[in-house]
Amino acid sequence: MKKITNKLILGIGLVLAIGALTPTLTHAAAKSMTTVTSNQVLTTDGNSRNYLTTGTAPLYSKVPVYKSSKVVTKATVLKTLSTTADAGQTYFRSYRAAETSNGDWYVKVVSFDKTYRGWIFAGTSDPTANPSEVSGGLKPTATFEESTVPSYFSNTTMYFTTPKASTLTYVAPDYTQYKVGRNLSATADFYKDPLTVTKVGTKQNNRDGNATYYYVIDAAHPQVNGWVKQSDVTTSPAN
Missing domain, CATH: 2.30.30 (SH3 type barrels.)
Structure with a gap:
């Protein structure tokens, strides 16, 4: 039987350490590889693109696959806006839509009074042809x-x-x-x-x-x- 040396023990330990890190590194790499595959202006009738926020997703400055994306309005704030008794200033209108490589859709929205603006998760259905096919942070609504x-x-x-x-x-x-x-x-x-x-x-x-x-x-x-x-x-x- 070969004599176990300190060098061999060190080598085995290094292999095990790399193996333990591999899942974490792979997951991080996969996450960072998510990209925006389309980003387009919405052209359907504006009346069909009015929403209330659900409060389950925040507004981002950019589609959140980008490292520079930041939360501009927290989900808890949007939850409050969904039930406010204002004159209608906090309804939201969507005007752009972006799809990511993992099948998620984000839409860019602005509140009717222009106080709030940003990208919000809208589910996994394409909202470009049918704006009512959204979920996540938005729900379609009639305003009048x-x-x-x-x-x-x-x-x-x-x-x-x-x-x-x-x-x-x-x-x-x-x-x-x-x-x-x-x-x-x-x-x-x-x-x-x-x-x-x-x-x-x-x-x-x-x-x-x-x-x-x-x-x-x-x-x-x-x-x-x-x-x-x-x-x-x-x-x-x-x-």
Whole structure:
């Protein structure tokens, strides 16, 4: 039997040490090899790309396969935003999508008030053709829904409640669509105009208390036409 030398013992120990490290090194190498395989602008209708955050994933500055990517908004903050009772400022709109080599999808989103922006995990389904096919940190949502106009309005004339500058009409009710808002910045000059209600709808997800809006037509001044909050119109003209 060969004599076991110190050199042989040292060699065996080195082999065992390398073997023990191999799984860790392999895993780290595999993780670092994940890459972005596509990164594209989303072109589907903007109304189909509105979301609430779920609070299960944070916002990143870049797709998080990059070493320079950082968390810009924590998941706990996004969880709070998902149930806030604001007017709709914290809805999110997606505008880019990226796929990684391991099959994950990330989308770049911005809040309606532009306070929050970044990349967020959106599951393993392709959101470029069907934006509702997301999971992870986002869930699709309706921000505003129209309903049947009550027959009451067919014979009812409406007027702006008071001649105040803060009464506005909107192309889309405020914070129900990204970058689509006011149509007329003040209605003080038109407060005595008769208005016809042609559409009715409500905000969703307890935004602004699920406020009701009317779409009004001003025959005398068509530039006024737009959505107005229910509380800003009445059946009697102001004095």
